[in-house]
Amino acid sequence: MIKRALLMATAMSTAGFMGANAAQAEDLTLCWAAWDPANALVELSKEFEAESGHTMNFEFVPWPNFADRMLNELNSGGKLCDLLIGDSQWIGGGAENGHYVKLNDFFEAENISMDDFAPATVYAYSTWPKGTPNYYALPAMGDANGWFYRKDWFENEDIRAAYMEETGQELREPESQQELMQIAKFFQEREIDGQTRYGVSIFTERGSEGITMGATGALYAWGFKYENEPGSYDMAGAVNSPEAVEALEFYKELYECCTPPGYTDAYMEQSLDAFKSGQVAMAMNWFAFFPGLYADPNTGGDKIDFFVNPPQNVAASTLGGQGISVVAYSDKQDAALEYIKWFAQPDVQAKWWELGGYSAHNSVLQGDGFEESAPFAGDFLVAMDGVQDFWQEPAYAELLLAMQKRLHDYIVADQGTAQEALDKLIEDWTEVFEDEGKL
Amino acid sequence: MTDTAIDKIAQRTPTRVARKVRGLSDRAIAWLFVGPTIFLLLAINIFPLIWTVYLSFTNFRANRPNREVEWVGLRNYERILTDSDIWLNMQATAHFLFWTIVFQVLIGFALAYLINKKFRGNDLWTTIIVLPMMLSPAVVGNFWTFLYQPQIGLFNYIIAFFIGADPSSFEMIGSVTLAPWSIVIVDTWMWTPFVMLICLAGLRSIPDYIYEAAEIDRASKxxxxxxxxxxxxxxxxxxxxxFRGIENFKMFDLVVQLTGGGPGSITELASINLKREAFEKWRTGYSSAYAIILFVTVFGLASIYVKALNKVKER
Incomplete structure (x- = not known):
């Protein structure tokens, strides 16, 4: 009997070992956008490779093609990605169309608690239907749209005096959207160090999501809501409220008054270029880029500082960031889950932040000295407290393209009024929700 | 291969096979050769066309294969034909089509007329002129976006030099007025050489004796x-x-690279809009109807045009 038990134990341990060996042989592919944090993740994942024996491959797609490429991959049931760090807006489609593995059982088995992550990120990146305890992703990269500016210009005594003379106010980080425009107007076409400078670089891109992500920064600050009641799809009066109209008119004026010439189709790259080349005094972009901006030898360091999207009626920022999901079509789901388990560890999350990724783990965000760990860390915390996201419905792509069209038509192409743009947007969205059977 | 070699191969052919082949009629052998081509044609062209017609009457979405497909009758067609935005796309397409053809025909013919004259360096100039059409549309679109850049673009500097304005005072691809012309200019730059080559072939096919006879009759130049x-x-x-009409009706790559359909939707040609509906919004049924409407339009116009062309040839 003892002999049999020993044999069984030996067989089981051998099987376990072989299983572990088999797991070590896995080649995992993680898909994400090609940007600075992705490079940090490659560095971070080397530890996972060393610990687990798995090999990590990466498929990074440039942002303008990221959604197209990845959504096509998911829709076709492709096996390219075992792990996908997908945009927050994809969570509805990922869940409802069966692209993402539901992670509840896994989290429970591995003692991974969503309470350990910032609530806003769990809500935005992980849950579907929104706010319910159904998790399809682990918050991987917290992000929001923020601002940065030329601190050296803002501190220059001559410039400060000129600003005071022109506006009667101190030149400082803007505390409202209107103040931001006032500062932008002041810098527009101003000669500094013998060169013509401009006010701001903002998002105006038409093809993917740019102008929507930019303009919602103003819309949310004015108190924009997608629905009168959450989940009702009742949009009239919310989407086209007087505040929304005012916000859109503001964004158009900001584009017209204060951007560099030819700034009609600009998103992340163009915003970074405009700032790094010294063209603009202020720029909007995702927090994800801030470590790189701070490290820039020409315009970083003591020449740059950061601020949260200024409030107008309310304090709010446009949400960026992503959660990490296991793709349902992957043949290597066990190894992929192993990666998520490893990634969720507090010490890995701490290293993630150190390398330039934006951890959403409470142990990092609430850790001692987090706010002082980087010049933008405090702003990041403030921003994440007031983030709002676009629709996360399965039909998000249609909803987004409609908004891209209506906003670009009004803001850049100067067609119609803000009221008409928002009214038409409601018509477009109503049609989409009718097709979806939700209206 | 020599006859002897063929004979050797024939001798090696198993008798059973040889008998079978010998037993086939000419018609059967013809079908044997044509069959695979017809099969491919049906599989690659005809079946997708019929399938597209079917899909155009449904609410099918390729990104939701599990969703129930409903027969919606003519609703997709009705939506498209009553959508004012789509008519704006059609207008943008018509503007692009009309002006590119006008400019390419006029300039192409003029260039062909000049190149047809015998002068030193004729071959070199012909090669230089046809260079643009050898480039990839994506590359052309990309570098013209730099040429059109208001702050550093060469195009703006040249125009500004002639009109005495500041180069950054106008935006070719960012302006609602100028953007439709910016795509016309680039397409004309790229494809005029093609029209020139066809015209050149026409000019060189005219026998010299006709002109000699005209000279004798004292006809002026x-x-x-x-x-x-x-x-x-x-x-x-x-x-x-x-050729240019058909090509430009389905123009996509060059314009996407150049303006992305913007500003707003000013240069969003029908093909760009169709791509967005089909592969970004994934409204497969709707975009199938859209594609059928475009197909019928091109096919109808091309048929009328070919008839007119045949009449001109008969004269």
Whole structure:
């Protein structure tokens, strides 16, 4: 009997070992956008490779093609990605169309608690239907749209005096959207160090999501809501409220008054270029880029500082960031889950932040000295407290393209009024929700 | 291969096979050769076309294969034909089509007329002129976005030099007024050489003795141009218009690279809009109807045009 038990134990341990060996042989592919944090993740994942024996491959797609490429991959049931760090807006489609593995059982088995992550990120990146305890992703990269500016210009005594003379106010980080425009107007076409400078670089891109992500920064600050009641799809009066109209008119004026010439189709790259080349005094972009901006030898360091999207009626920022999901079509789901388990560890999350990724783990965000760990860390915390996201419905792509069209038509192409743009947007969205059977 | 070699292969063919082949009629052998091509044609062209027609009457979405497909009748067609935004896309397409053809025909013919004259460096100039059409549309679109850049773009500097304005005072691809012309200019730059080559073929096909006879009759150069050159080149020109018309009706890559359909939707041609509906919004049924409407339009216009072309040829 003892002999049999020993044999069984030996067989089981051998099987376990072989299983572990088999797991070590896995080649995992993680898909994400090609940007600075992705490079940090490659560095971070080397530890996972060393610990687990798995090999990590990466498929990074440039942002303008990221959604197209990845959504096509998911829709076709492709096996390219075992792990996908997908945009927050994809969570509805990922869940409802069966692209993402539901992670509840896994989290429970591995003692991974969503309470350990910032609530806003769990809500935005992980849950579907929104706010319910159904998790399809682990918050991987917290992000929001923020601002940065030329601190050296803002501190220059001559410039400060000129600003005071022109506006009667101190030149400082803007505390409202209107103040931001006032500062932008002041810098527009101003000669500094013998060169013509401009006010701001903002998002105006038409093809993917740019102008929507930019303009919602103003819309949310004015108190924009997608629905009168959450989940009702009742949009009239919310989407086209007087505040929304005012916000859109503001964004158009900001584009017209204060951007560099030819700034009609600009998103992340163009915003970074405009700032790094010294063209603009202020720029909007995702927090994800801030470590790189701070490290820039020409315009970083003591020449740059950061601020949260200024409030107008309310304090709010446009949400960026992503959660990490296991793709349902992957043949290597066990190894992929192993990666998520490893990634969720507090010490890995701490290293993630150190390398330039934006951890959403409470142990990092609430850790001692987090706010002082980087010049933008405090702003990041403030921003994440007031983030709002676009629709996360399965039909998000249609909803987004409609908004891209209506906003670009009004803001850049100067067609119609803000009221008409928002009214038409409601018509477009109503049609989409009718097709979806939700209206 | 020599006859002897063929004979050797024939000898090696198993008798059973040889008998079977010998037993086939000419018609059967013809089908044997044509069959695979017909099968491929049906599989690659005809079946997708029929399938597209079917899909155009449904609410199918390729990104939701599990969703129930409903028969929606003519609703997709009705939506498209009553959508004012789509008519704006059609207008943008018509503007692009009309002006690119006008400019390419005029400039292409003029260049062909000049190149047809014998002068030193003729071959070199022909090669230089045809260079643009050898480039990839994506590359052309990309570098013209730099040329059109208001702050550093060469195009703006050249125009500003002539009109005495500041180069950054106008935006070719960012302005609602200028953007439709910016895509016309680039397409004309790229494809005029194609029209030129076709016209050149037409000009070189005119026998010299016709001009010699006209000279003897003391016809002026002007009269020779209008009564000999133009009528004899006209079928070639019409062919060039047909090719360019079909190509530009489905223009996509160049314009996407250049303006992305913007600003707003000012340069969003029908093909760009169709791509967005089909592969970004994934409204497969709706975009199938859209594609059928475009197909019928092109097919109808091309048929009428080909009839006119044949009439001109018969003259």
């Amino acid at each position: 002007w009269r020779q141009f209008w009564t000999i050159t133009v009528p004899m080149v006209l079928p070639f020109l019409m062919l060039a218009v047909l």
